[in-house]
Amino acid sequence: xxxxxxxxxxxxxxxxxxxxxxxxxxxxxxxxxxxxxxxxxxxxxxx
Numbered sequence: 212x213x214x215x216x217x218x219x220x221x222x223x224x225x226x227x228x229x230x231x232x233x234x235x236x237x238x239x240x241x242x243x244x245x246x247x248x249x250x251x252x253x254x255x256x257x258x
Contacts, residue, residue, distance in 0.1 A: 212220075236256065243249035 239255060240252055243252040
């Protein structure tokens with residue numbers, strides 16, 4: 212793999228890691244159905 216390929220790979224992985232929480236939060240928040248689960252989801256979101 213060339214230096215360019217390695218830099219592209221690092222860039223793509225960093226973009227996925229950086230954007231991941233933006234797509235994961237709505238899914239995590241949709242799991243809250245009861246009061247206890249909403250409290251748990253709220254604790255996760257605050258971190």
